[in-house]
Amino acid sequence: MPIQVLTIKVNIKNIGTAPLPSYQTALAAGADIYANNLEKINIQPFERVLVPTGLIIELPEGFEAQIRPRSGLALKHGITVLNSPGTIDADYRGEVKVLLINLGQTEFTINHGDRIAQMVIAKCEQATWQTEIELSTTSRGEGGYGHTGI
Numbered sequence: 001m002p003i004q005v006l007t008i009k010v011n012i013k014n015i016g017t018a019p020l021p022s023y024q025t026a027l028a029a030g031a032d033i034y035a036n037n038l039e040k041i042n043i044q045p046f047e048r049v050l051v052p053t054g055l056i057i058e059l060p061e062g063f064e065a066q067i068r069p070r071s072g073l074a075l076k077h078g079i080t081v082l083n084s085p086g087t088i089d090a091d092y093r094g095e096v097k098v099l100l101i102n103l104g105q106t107e108f109t110i111n112h113g114d115r116i117a118q119m120v121i122a123k124c125e126q127a128t129w130q131t132e133i134e135l136s137t138t139s140r141g142e143g144g145y146g147h148t149g150i
Contacts, residue, residue, distance in 0.1 A: 003027065008060060010121060015095065016054020018113050030068060030118030033098065041110040043102040048082050051098045051116055059090040059121070066120040067098055073116070078104025081117055088119075 003026050014020060016036030023031050035041070036054030043049050059065060067086035073079040082101040098117045102108050110116060140147075 008063065008121065010060070010063075011058035013056040013058075014054055015056060016052065018054050021055070021119055030120045032070065032115040033067075033096070033117050033119050035098075035110050035112060035114045035116045037110060037112050043079070043100060043108045043110065045078075045102050045105055045107070048099060048101040049110075051100055051110060053096045053098065053116075055096045056093060057088065057096060058093070059088070061090050062123060062125070063090055064088060064122055064124045065096075066122055067096070068118045068120060070115060070118055077108050078102060079108055079116075085120070 005027065012020060018034035018036040021031035021033050033053050033055065036052045041049055041051060057065060065088035067081055067084070067088065069080040069084055079100055079102055082099045086099065088096060096119075100110075100116060
Protein backbone atom coordinates (compact mmCIF):
# COMPACT_ATOMS: atom_id res chain seq x y z
CA MET A 1 0.00 0.00 0.00
CA PRO A 2 1.54 3.37 -1.00
CA ILE A 3 2.26 5.96 1.67
CA GLN A 4 -0.21 8.84 1.62
CA VAL A 5 1.02 12.01 3.31
CA LEU A 6 -1.23 15.00 3.83
CA THR A 7 0.41 18.18 2.59
CA ILE A 8 -0.30 21.90 2.46
CA LYS A 9 1.40 24.54 0.36
CA VAL A 10 3.60 26.98 2.27
CA ASN A 11 5.17 29.84 0.34
CA ILE A 12 8.81 30.35 1.29
CA LYS A 13 11.52 32.85 0.43
CA ASN A 14 15.18 31.96 0.98
CA ILE A 15 17.22 35.13 1.56
CA GLY A 16 20.30 33.09 2.45
CA THR A 17 22.31 30.25 1.00
CA ALA A 18 21.39 27.41 3.39
CA PRO A 19 19.06 24.68 2.07
CA LEU A 20 15.29 24.86 2.30
CA PRO A 21 13.65 22.82 5.10
CA SER A 22 13.77 19.09 4.38
CA TYR A 23 12.00 16.02 5.70
CA GLN A 24 14.50 13.25 6.44
CA THR A 25 12.01 10.36 6.19
CA ALA A 26 8.78 9.74 4.30
CA LEU A 27 6.54 10.17 7.35
CA ALA A 28 8.53 12.73 9.34
CA ALA A 29 6.39 15.32 11.13
CA GLY A 30 9.18 17.89 11.33
CA ALA A 31 11.32 19.30 8.55
CA ASP A 32 14.93 20.00 9.47
CA ILE A 33 15.92 23.63 9.20
CA TYR A 34 19.45 24.82 8.59
CA ALA A 35 21.72 27.52 9.98
CA ASN A 36 22.42 30.42 7.65
CA ASN A 37 25.40 32.01 9.41
CA LEU A 38 28.32 33.59 7.57
CA GLU A 39 30.75 32.86 10.41
CA LYS A 40 30.90 29.97 12.85
CA ILE A 41 28.79 30.41 15.96
CA ASN A 42 30.33 29.03 19.15
CA ILE A 43 27.88 28.42 21.98
CA GLN A 44 29.42 28.15 25.42
CA PRO A 45 27.76 26.00 28.11
CA PHE A 46 24.56 27.70 29.32
CA GLU A 47 24.86 30.39 26.65
CA ARG A 48 21.96 31.14 24.30
CA VAL A 49 22.16 32.41 20.73
CA LEU A 50 19.72 33.44 18.04
CA VAL A 51 20.64 31.57 14.85
CA PRO A 52 19.45 32.88 11.46
CA THR A 53 17.99 30.49 8.88
CA GLY A 54 17.59 32.82 5.90
CA LEU A 55 13.96 31.68 5.60
CA ILE A 56 10.83 33.81 5.39
CA ILE A 57 7.59 31.85 5.29
CA GLU A 58 3.99 32.64 4.42
CA LEU A 59 1.75 30.25 6.30
CA PRO A 60 -1.89 29.76 5.36
CA GLU A 61 -4.44 31.25 7.77
CA GLY A 62 -5.25 28.82 10.57
CA PHE A 63 -1.73 27.34 10.69
CA GLU A 64 1.39 27.91 12.73
CA ALA A 65 4.97 26.70 12.43
CA GLN A 66 6.46 25.17 15.56
CA ILE A 67 10.23 25.25 16.01
CA ARG A 68 11.41 22.24 17.98
CA PRO A 69 14.76 20.76 19.03
CA ARG A 70 16.52 18.06 17.03
CA SER A 71 16.73 14.98 19.23
CA GLY A 72 20.29 14.10 18.18
CA LEU A 73 21.64 17.54 19.09
CA ALA A 74 19.86 17.40 22.43
CA LEU A 75 21.07 13.90 23.31
CA LYS A 76 24.65 14.13 22.04
CA HIS A 77 25.47 17.77 22.79
CA GLY A 78 22.81 19.26 25.09
CA ILE A 79 21.71 21.73 22.38
CA THR A 80 18.01 22.56 22.50
CA VAL A 81 15.51 25.22 21.46
CA LEU A 82 15.10 27.47 24.49
CA ASN A 83 11.49 28.54 23.88
CA SER A 84 10.42 25.11 22.71
CA PRO A 85 8.28 24.94 20.81
CA GLY A 86 8.82 28.35 19.31
CA THR A 87 5.76 29.58 17.45
CA ILE A 88 5.71 31.34 14.09
CA ASP A 89 2.34 32.95 13.44
CA ALA A 90 0.64 32.99 10.04
CA ASP A 91 0.98 36.78 9.79
CA TYR A 92 4.74 36.94 10.55
CA ARG A 93 6.88 37.86 7.55
CA GLY A 94 10.31 38.25 9.10
CA GLU A 95 13.24 35.88 8.96
CA VAL A 96 12.83 32.66 10.94
CA LYS A 97 15.49 32.57 13.64
CA VAL A 98 16.08 29.79 16.16
CA LEU A 99 16.85 30.47 19.83
CA LEU A 100 19.31 27.76 20.86
CA ILE A 101 20.85 27.10 24.26
CA ASN A 102 23.80 24.89 25.13
CA LEU A 103 22.88 22.80 28.17
CA GLY A 104 25.95 20.64 27.63
CA GLN A 105 29.29 20.82 29.38
CA THR A 106 31.44 21.85 26.41
CA GLU A 107 31.42 24.54 23.72
CA PHE A 108 29.37 23.67 20.63
CA THR A 109 30.01 25.09 17.16
CA ILE A 110 27.33 25.80 14.56
CA ASN A 111 28.55 25.96 10.97
CA HIS A 112 26.72 27.34 7.97
CA GLY A 113 24.29 24.70 6.69
CA ASP A 114 24.11 22.68 9.93
CA ARG A 115 20.70 21.23 10.77
CA ILE A 116 19.77 23.12 13.94
CA ALA A 117 16.07 22.49 14.60
CA GLN A 118 12.86 21.02 13.23
CA MET A 119 9.85 22.90 11.92
CA VAL A 120 6.39 21.36 12.30
CA ILE A 121 3.43 22.93 10.48
CA ALA A 122 0.27 22.58 12.57
CA LYS A 123 -3.35 23.69 12.45
CA CYS A 124 -4.33 26.10 15.17
CA GLU A 125 -7.48 27.83 16.27
CA GLN A 126 -8.18 30.99 18.19
CA ALA A 127 -10.57 30.90 21.13
CA THR A 128 -13.55 33.09 21.75
CA TRP A 129 -13.39 33.73 25.50
CA GLN A 130 -16.71 33.42 27.32
CA THR A 131 -16.72 34.81 30.87
CA GLU A 132 -18.70 32.65 33.32
CA ILE A 133 -19.30 32.86 37.05
CA GLU A 134 -19.32 29.07 37.49
CA LEU A 135 -17.52 26.37 35.50
CA SER A 136 -18.37 22.68 35.30
CA THR A 137 -16.81 20.33 37.85
CA THR A 138 -14.60 17.32 37.17
CA SER A 139 -13.17 14.49 39.25
CA ARG A 140 -9.74 16.14 38.99
CA GLY A 141 -10.98 19.48 40.22
CA GLU A 142 -8.14 21.82 41.16
CA GLY A 143 -5.47 19.08 41.26
CA GLY A 144 -2.38 20.68 39.77
CA TYR A 145 1.29 19.83 39.31
CA GLY A 146 2.12 16.36 40.58
CA HIS A 147 -1.30 15.69 42.06
CA THR A 148 -1.41 12.14 40.67
CA GLY A 149 1.93 11.13 42.18
CA ILE A 150 5.12 9.89 40.56
